[in-house]
Amino acid sequence: MQRFIILRLLQGLLAVFVISLIVFALSRVAGDPLAAILDDESGKEQIELLRKQWGLDQPLHIQYLTYMRRLLTGDLGTSFKWDRPVAELIAEKLPATIQLSAFALIITGVIAFPIGVLSAVKKDSWFDTGGKMFAILGQSAPTFAVGLILMWIFAVQLGWLPTSGKGGLRYMLLPGFALGYYNVAAIMRLTRSSMLDVLDTEYVKLARIKGIPEWRIVWKHCFRNALIVPLTYFSLILAVLITGSVVIETIFAWPGIGQLVIQAIVSKDHITVQAIVMLFALLYIGINIVTDIVYAYVDPRIRYS
């Protein structure tokens, strides 16, 4: 088990390195950041001065090394646009995003797993058909459309919930559901199909032969076995939620990291963009490692091999 974890961590480190290269390269091909903050009247000397000040006159590999050295010491650089350390900006905005994502994740889990399991148990019933339609809608409607429609129904027409902004639980309901809906649909379908496979196995037959009540067969014998596939997806969506919040935060004016990155991209603030993309990448990798460890807990065959 220990070896297993160490191996996963090493693989994670390698991935972080590769991603840092890609992120760096992408932010440099995206255009000259100076063009965004300086206007035509800026003098040539002024441009050169800024270029030097931010190290943009150095060859690319030197720039990368400088960037990595700072990154390792926790210095994410200073934003062109806001003229403040990026780390400070992120620390300010991240909690709101995590709050929203966690809420969306809870909504997803609470809705998707039970509906998926029940759809499999009551296969081809009206419940299953209803669930199928709910899922198709969620899979085909883009997040921003769901967000706008929800906002129109519950905030504009019914007036039950606020349209936008950050506050208590009431403010989280709409963006949380809009963010989670796509994943509810996906996890529901995955859970259903994986449950159907498990319900058909010999060990479930043996459990029935033992005379075990059906609810116990479903939740004890099947659910844990059926969990492997949706679990992979469930952990990945935590990361997708954080990155996906970019759109939803913009629609619902939620002051999180999504808004920050949009503004940074628009103003070609490549230092900020780089830092946030790196952060997203680290989240992805971290979550993947945690998932692998959870697997090993759920399925003893992984633990021992």
Next chain:
Amino acid sequence: MTTTVQQTDSAVETNDEVILAVNDLRTYIFTRAATVKAVDGISFSLRKGETLGIVGESGCGKTMTALSLLRLVPRPAGRIVTGEIVLNGEDILQKSEDEMRDVRGRQISMILQDPQTSLNPVFTIGNQLREALGIAHKENKRSMLGRAVDALRSVNVAAPERRLDDYPHQMSGGMKQRVVGAIAMSCEPGVIIADEPTTALDVTIQLQYLRLLKEIQANTGLGIIFITHDFGVVARMCDRVAVMYAGRIIEQGEVRDIFNAPAHPYTQALINSVPKLEQRVGRLYQIDGQPPLLSNLPEGCRFAPRCAYASDQCLESYPQSYHMKDGHYADCWALDPAWQGTPIAEFIAPTGRTG
């Protein structure tokens, strides 16, 4: 050979010792395309401490018969259409699903074919055993542990205390099958169905397992229904045998009688296709053709299309059940006194093991 015409029902004996009596059981599977008559009117009985073999080719309805006895026919497509299954004096087809849960495991249980897939991979075998026990006995954890250890010991698992914490994938196939047996027998059912329990095991382990079942039976008076396609295993294990073909029992009786004087041409052919050590043969006997589709059964005798002695009568209508002696029945027109075709005595000579 006396051949008295009797009704199929009389295959069910009314004896105090009888713990299971099945009467005209029909289990159909309804698909959009057709109705599959997996079990189509079978009757048999099982006494205390007796082993009844159910023999037949793949797809003749053996496993569906077993699942019907537990009322575990895959739903919603499969359904027991008619019949009676009298277990310990009660017709279980009249019971509700809740009542059935008390029957399963405690009155009738089953050992599945493949030990590799019969145990849940994510729980320890101790957990799975205790669960089976826990349904029947509401006791404290400690005495349950003792019972689980006893259950493992009863199937000859070495060092059972240490085995309780093992996961199925840490055990060999033979060991797993013994654990499955322990689970099936943990609540001391009167009847156990063994559905080809040894096909997935290698030959030496097979023999061990069969001996173990016999031993447990001698100690507990368990009634065993042994489902197999292997007449060799039948000879070793069973007291009586029922031969199934295309959803029906076409012959049943004492193993000795069936081996020495098989009445149905299909039974004769089956026995002939068992390899014999004392006989040198170039090529094993095989029955030409294939069993009919259970979704498209012929009108008359179901074996007639493959039978060398079939007459027009055989193709037109299904034969009655004829009683030879001591509960030896067979469904074949050639047993009828009015039979015009090849006399049954001239069918393939009975080739039971000598003695």
